[in-house]
Structures are given as C-alpha cells and as structure tokens.
Amino acid sequence: MLGLSFAEFSVILIVALVMLGPEDIPKVARQIIRFMKSLRAVGDELRAAMREITEDEAFSEVKRELQQERRFLMDESGRLQEIYDMSDFLSEEEMRSYEHEMIPITHSEQDSGKK
Numbered sequence: 380m381l382g383l384s385f386a387e388f389s390v391i392l393i394v395a396l397v398m399l400g401p402e403d404i405p406k407v408a409r410q411i412i413r414f415m416k417s418l419r420a421v422g423d424e425l426r427a428a429m430r431e432i433t434e435d436e437a438f439s440e441v442k443r444e445l446q447q448e449r450r451f452l453m454d455e456s457g458r459l460q461e462i463y464d465m466s467d468f469l470s471e472e473e474m475r476s477y478e479h480e481m482i483p484i485t486h487s488e489q490d491s492g493k494k
Contacts, residue, residue, distance in 0.1 A: 383391070399407055432438060469477070 395404060395407070
C-alpha cells in the first residue's frame with residue numbers, strides 16, 4: 380500500500396493517533412479516502428480525454444502528414460538535424476528573398492539522411 384512498509388505505516392498511524400486522537404482518526408481517514416477517489420476519477424477522465432484526442436482521425440491525419448514531411452540531415456558532428464521543405468511554409472516571393480541564405484541539398488543527400 381503506497382510503497383510503505385509495515386513499520387513505516389505503524390509509525391504514521393501512531394503519530395496520527397497522538398496528534399488527532401482516537402475519535403478523529405475515522406473522520407480523517409474517510410476524508411483522505413474521499414480525496415483519493417476524487418483524484419483517481421480526475422485521472423481517469425484525463426486519460427479518457429487524451430485517448431479520445433489521440434484516437435481522433437483528424438489528429439492521426441495531421442500526425443501522419445508531419446511524419447511524412449519531416450526529414451533529417453546529419454551535421455558535421457554526426458547529430459541528426461531535422462529539416463523541412465520551406466516551400467511548404469513560405470510563398471514564392473518569400474522564398475526568393477531568402478534564397479541567398481539557403482543551402483542547396485541534392486536528392487541523394489536527402490535520401491541518405493532519411494530515417
């Protein structure tokens with residue numbers, strides 16, 4: 380129970396008995412149990428909501444598209460760097476304005492960097 384050994388649980392029980400008195404321990408125990416149940420219910424609701432979101436078809440489609448678009452390029456130190464096709468995000472005019480800053484990647488380099 381809660382990862383407590385019998386000795387630890389006994390010490391906690393004795394301290395509670397001394398601090399609260401024998402008449403208040405059942406009331407406090409009921410309050411703690413009620414609180415634990417409400418925490419468990421909130422956790423269950425949160426898990427169900429997250430499961431519903433991740434199982435949603437629109438979420439799955441967006442995830443699939445992102446995985447298809449993501450590419451990797453290895454830098455000089457051997458670490459994988461994620462790269463994206465900027466034409467998906469910028470207009471042609473914006474692409475031309477950044478052209479001098481772009482590093483061209485041939486298809487063979489792209490294919491060898493894929494996972």
